[in-house]
Amino acid sequence: MTSNKLPKPAEDFSEWYNQVIQRAELADYAPVRGCMVVRPYGWAIWENIQSALDGRFKATGHVNAAFPLFIPMSFLEKEKEHVEGFSPELAVVTIGGGQQLEEPLVVRPTSETIIGHMYAKWIQSYRDLPVLINQWANVVRWEMRTRLFLRTLEFYWQEGHTAHETAEEAEAETRRMLDVYEDFAVNEAAVPVIKGLKSDSEKFAGAVRSYTIEAMMGDTRALQSGTSHNLGQNFAKAFEIQYLDRNNELQYCWTTSWGLSTRFVGAIIMTHGDEQGLVLPPRLAPIQIVTVPIFRSEEEKSRVMEMTGKVQDMLSGFRIKVDDRLELTPGFKFNDWELRGVPLRLEIGPKDVENNAVTAARRDIAGREGKTSISMENLGQQISDLLDSVQKNIYDKAVAFREAHTHSPKDYAELQEAILSGWALSLWCGSADCETRIKEDTKATIRCIPLEQDGAGGACVYCGKKAEKKAIFSRAY
Amino acid sequence: MTSNKLPKPAEDFSEWYNQVIQRAELADYAPVRGCMVVRPYGWAIWENIQSALDGRFKATGHVNAAFPLFIPMSFLEKEKEHVEGFSPELAVVTIGGGQQLEEPLVVRPTSETIIGHMYAKWIQSYRDLPVLINQWANVVRWEMRTRLFLRTLEFYWQEGHTAHETAEEAEAETRRMLDVYEDFAVNEAAVPVIKGLKSDSEKFAGAVRSYTIEAMMGDTRALQSGTSHNLGQNFAKAFEIQYLDRNNELQYCWTTSWGLSTRFVGAIIMTHGDEQGLVLPPRLAPIQIVTVPIFRSEEEKSRVMEMTGKVQDMLSGFRIKVDDRLELTPGFKFNDWELRGVPLRLEIGPKDVENNAVTAARRDIAGREGKTSISMENLGQQISDLLDSVQKNIYDKAVAFREAHTHSPKDYAELQEAILSGWALSLWCGSADCETRIKEDTKATIRCIPLEQDGAGGACVYCGKKAEKKAIFSRAY
Numbered sequence: 046m047t048s049n050k051l052p053k054p055a056e057d058f059s060e061w062y063n064q065v066i067q068r069a070e071l072a073d074y075a076p077v078r079g080c081m082v083v084r085p086y087g088w089a090i091w092e093n094i095q096s097a098l099d100g101r102f103k104a105t106g107h108v109n110a111a112f113p114l115f116i117p118m119s120f121l122e123k124e125k126e127h128v129e130g131f132s133p134e135l136a137v138v139t140i141g142g143g144q145q146l147e148e149p150l151v152v153r154p155t156s157e158t159i160i161g162h163m164y165a166k167w168i169q170s171y172r173d174l175p176v177l178i179n180q181w182a183n184v185v186r187w188e189m190r191t192r193l194f195l196r197t198l199e200f201y202w203q204e205g206h207t208a209h210e211t212a213e214e215a216e217a218e219t220r221r222m223l224d225v226y227e228d229f230a231v232n233e234a235a236v237p238v239i240k241g242l243k244s245d246s247e248k249f250a251g252a253v254r255s256y257t258i259e260a261m262m263g264d265t266r267a268l269q270s271g272t273s274h275n276l277g278q279n280f281a282k283a284f285e286i287q288y289l290d291r292n293n294e295l296q297y298c299w300t301t302s303w304g305l306s307t308r309f310v311g312a313i314i315m316t317h318g319d320e321q322g323l324v325l326p327p328r329l330a331p332i333q334i335v336t337v338p339i340f341r342s343e344e345e346k347s348r349v350m351e352m353t354g355k356v357q358d359m360l361s362g363f364r365i366k367v368d369d370r371l372e373l374t375p376g377f378k379f380n381d382w383e384l385r386g387v388p389l390r391l392e393i394g395p396k397d398v399e400n401n402a403v404t405a406a407r408r409d410i411a412g413r414e415g416k417t418s419i420s421m422e423n424l425g426q427q428i429s430d431l432l433d434s435v436q437k438n439i440y441d442k443a444v445a446f447r448e449a450h451t452h453s454p455k456d457y458a459e460l461q462e463a464i465l466s467g468w469a470l471s472l473w474c475g476s477a478d479c480e481t482r483i484k485e486d487t488k489a490t491i492r493c494i495p496l497e498q499d500g501a502g503g504a505c506v507y508c509g510k511k512a513e514k515k516a517i518f519s520r521a522y
Numbered sequence: 523m524t525s526n527k528l529p530k531p532a533e534d535f536s537e538w539y540n541q542v543i544q545r546a547e548l549a550d551y552a553p554v555r556g557c558m559v560v561r562p563y564g565w566a567i568w569e570n571i572q573s574a575l576d577g578r579f580k581a582t583g584h585v586n587a588a589f590p591l592f593i594p595m596s597f598l599e600k601e602k603e604h605v606e607g608f609s610p611e612l613a614v615v616t617i618g619g620g621q622q623l624e625e626p627l628v629v630r631p632t633s634e635t636i637i638g639h640m641y642a643k644w645i646q647s648y649r650d651l652p653v654l655i656n657q658w659a660n661v662v663r664w665e666m667r668t669r670l671f672l673r674t675l676e677f678y679w680q681e682g683h684t685a686h687e688t689a690e691e692a693e694a695e696t697r698r699m700l701d702v703y704e705d706f707a708v709n710e711a712a713v714p715v716i717k718g719l720k721s722d723s724e725k726f727a728g729a730v731r732s733y734t735i736e737a738m739m740g741d742t743r744a745l746q747s748g749t750s751h752n753l754g755q756n757f758a759k760a761f762e763i764q765y766l767d768r769n770n771e772l773q774y775c776w777t778t779s780w781g782l783s784t785r786f787v788g789a790i791i792m793t794h795g796d797e798q799g800l801v802l803p804p805r806l807a808p809i810q811i812v813t814v815p816i817f818r819s820e821e822e823k824s825r826v827m828e829m830t831g832k833v834q835d836m837l838s839g840f841r842i843k844v845d846d847r848l849e850l851t852p853g854f855k856f857n858d859w860e861l862r863g864v865p866l867r868l869e870i871g872p873k874d875v876e877n878n879a880v881t882a883a884r885r886d887i888a889g890r891e892g893k894t895s896i897s898m899e900n901l902g903q904q905i906s907d908l909l910d911s912v913q914k915n916i917y918d919k920a921v922a923f924r925e926a927h928t929h930s931p932k933d934y935a936e937l938q939e940a941i942l943s944g945w946a947l948s949l950w951c952g953s954a955d956c957e958t959r960i961k962e963d964t965k966a967t968i969r970c971i972p973l974e975q976d977g978a979g980g981a982c983v984y985c986g987k988k989a990e991k992k993a994i995f996s997r998a999y
Contacts, residue, residue, distance in 0.1 A: 073640065075590040077627060082640055085585035085655060092586065108562035109569065113552040114660055114676050137617040138629065142664035143610060150554060152615065163550065163559055178562060183591055183660065187619035199591050
């Protein structure tokens with residue numbers, strides 16, 4: 046960690062973001078352009094995300110599997126929109142074992158094609174349906190402009206791939222997994238999200254309908270945080286995923302896919318972080334509590350360390366760490382753990398020992414106001430309540446921030462203005478033409494057409510023609 | 523599942539192995555030569571392996587991280603033995619985003635080089651040491667002859683990479699992780715292993731010393747089941763991993779690496795499987811208990827299903843599944859779950875309901891002898907004891923099998939004979955020449971020089987010269 050100060054997010058959000066990641070040791074740049082190394086502290090956040098999601102996937106009947114990294118180039122070409130969407134971004138293996146390969150192999154950018162091929166082999170009858178499989182995997186997309194966590198050549202994600210008997214079941218699955226993502230974002234990451242439909246120009250290459258959860262970052266830009274796609278019969282027809290139905294007739298399956306990636310770590314950083322650095326939601330924080338013993342003499346040390354040990358024992362059900370580094374001052378440690386976003390710091394000094402209490406400092410409320418003395422009686426319950434309170438408070442703050450920066454411009458001039466400082470929620474007629482022109486003028490894209498609508502139609506914010514639904518326009522990551 | 527019978531392992535072990543994997547739906551062939559799809563049931567075994575190992579890694583102070591899939595070709599060339607060992611097996615990306623790459627990228631066959639590069643950047647002082655990082659990852663080695671789980675182009679593993687201040691600490695770490703692997707193999711997988719040192723010709727490309735755990739499969743061939751390498755300062759020198767020591771002098775680190783892969787799933791299949799199919803160790807089985815309700819009338823059904831529900835509730839702490847498929851006979855179900863290696867089957871019929879008991883059938887003991895009636899009183903404890911007993915019994919069987927097939931040939935003629943039906947434990951002088959000749963004659967390689975030796979020296983089994991230690995010679999996977 047360097048000693049000079051972190052840039053202020055309000056002044057240079059982008060530089061603040063990069064430096065927080067480096068200084069908190071979440072990730073580092075790899076020697077290959079656009080690739081990242083996820084360092085242990087960053088990976089521990091991802092492991093907690095994985096565990097929270099995986100539990101929800103299993104609770105909704107899904108199982109995990111692993112499909113190959115390499116996909117024959119010809120597979121991608123079977124679905125027209127899919128290959129058009131992905132071919133500019135492919136990494137291609139042309140040499141294997143010292144020999145030029147007959148057919149080049151694509152390093153998977155996503156796995157609909159190879160999984161479709163296997164499903165065609167495995168699925169025979171309606172009795173085999175639904176197939177509900179997820180995989181945790183690395184994927185590669187050859188991006189030109191990269192940012193740690195947000196857009197890297199290789200990234201980590203989960204991709205669910207399901208096959209169903211009917212269009213209705215596929216749509217229900219698509220929506221169910223969108224709800225799972227929302228539930229995870231809100232209740233684990235304290236990241237408020239808007240569920241909505243992607244416009245045709247923004248949907249997944251090969252999907253019939255793409256749903257998204259969109260979150261507002263600390264600079265008011267939007268981040269697509271998870272997507273769920275209804276693929277209709279597009280991939281089933283391309284890969285001949287067929288089944289004998291209840292009347293013994295051959296039918297194409299209806300498939301879905303849905304994914305959430307390490308990009309979500311970026312969402313957490315940019316939703317909650319502040320001038321001191323990271324602020325991690327207690328439910329996902331690798332370290333929920335850090336204990337800092339404070340003493341000036343050997344005599345004080347022995348009393349303080351005894352109490353520290355007791356606190357560790359009492360709080361062993363939490364993810365807790367003692368910072369007992371002797372070469373560093375308490376003040377340095379406070380800054381260091383604030384930078385790393387640990388939700389709760391417990392200071393234990395001679396006074397605390399006397400009072401049979403510890404001083405708890407919340408990461409989400411600075412200074413005096415965030416400090417409480419907590420009696421050792423019933424310590425566990427009080428710490429648990431405090432962590433819940435931090436979790437709730439950072440969520441509420443993020444909701445308030447989003448609401449304060451979500452505008453409802455009534456005409457195009459207002460929309461252009463609104464986009465400079467947040468999201469614009471405006472009526473849109475549905476035409477790709479209006480969407481493109483707004484994007485060209487303002488760099489704002491349609492993030493989604495929210496599922497929740499007030500129902501009041503009116504005039505399209507761009508062309509003035511009849512519009513039934515509102516869309517969120519925003520610049521985005 | 524096809525209805526024709528599984529080949530007998532004693533008659534065609536190789537075909538038995540392939541068919542067990544396919545029929546039990548552990549894995550399937552991918553459309554790319556030599557690659558595999560790990561299906562949900564197979565992946566669930568790997569997830570249980572991961573969880574058992576990961577807990578042990580964390581308990582020994584290790585943390586997880588993620589390093590990139592792509593490694594610049596020039597990195598591999600920095601360590602001479604390493605590049606010689608791996609260059610025939612590389613998959614190489616030459617095209618990215620539609621452009622020919624200036625420097626080809628290797629898809630990692632293992633990560634010492636790229637991790638070495640990052641460690642050089644992260645490590646400055648002795649205070650930064652030791653670095654104890656593991657990653658769970660996919661790696662690619664362009665093998666010509668492949669077998670599901672045992673040798674595939676892409677496979678899944680964990681690779682630990684550590685850096686230390688001294689040679690002693692690195693050696694201690696290497697041995698500690700070998701012990702962790704042994705503990706896992708014995709206590710979780712019920713796979714007995716011999717810990718030993720690899721001969722120079724068999725050691726990891728770039729290592730000073732490689733340790734291994736070797737297991738005997740059901741056809742008496744050996745399987746290298748996990749390896750731990752002391753890399754000395756080889757990679758530290760190649761990548762300039764240096765630190766300022768306690769005297770403020772610049773030193774090279776001492777590094778280690780250690781790995782265990784999805785190949786271990788193959789070890790489990792081939793150690794415990796039998797004529798009926800898989801036999802899974804209870805501690806790693808995705809389904810520990812399957813309940814089969816048996817009834818002939820609606821009236822029986824209602825009583826039986828009520829009791830089945832009660833059993834499910836009482837045993838909810840186990841990985842338990844009810845097979846309530848109506849279209850299949852109990853007999854078919856019994857065979858199906860035996861094929862899939864579920865350790866315990868509970869049959870619940872009208873008689874069982876009357877007796878307030880269930881009939882438990884152990885997978886490891888066939889027929890009448892493996893069946894017990896278990897009273898519903900204290901069901902959980904009795905089931906827990908039964909599962910422990912299965913776990914212990916399959917371990918004991920595997921040890922007995924290995925002992926029965928480990929020979930101690932005193933001369934070369936005996937060794938040649940011994941190798942046809944098992945392992946040969948014989949004195950070896952340490953010369954690569956003897957090793958090569960034995961391999962040419964018999965196809966047996968030195969699996970390891972066991973750490974545990976009886977201490978009695980004598981004459982090398984091949985050349986007759988002085989030999990201090992015994993080695994295990996065997997054909998191997």
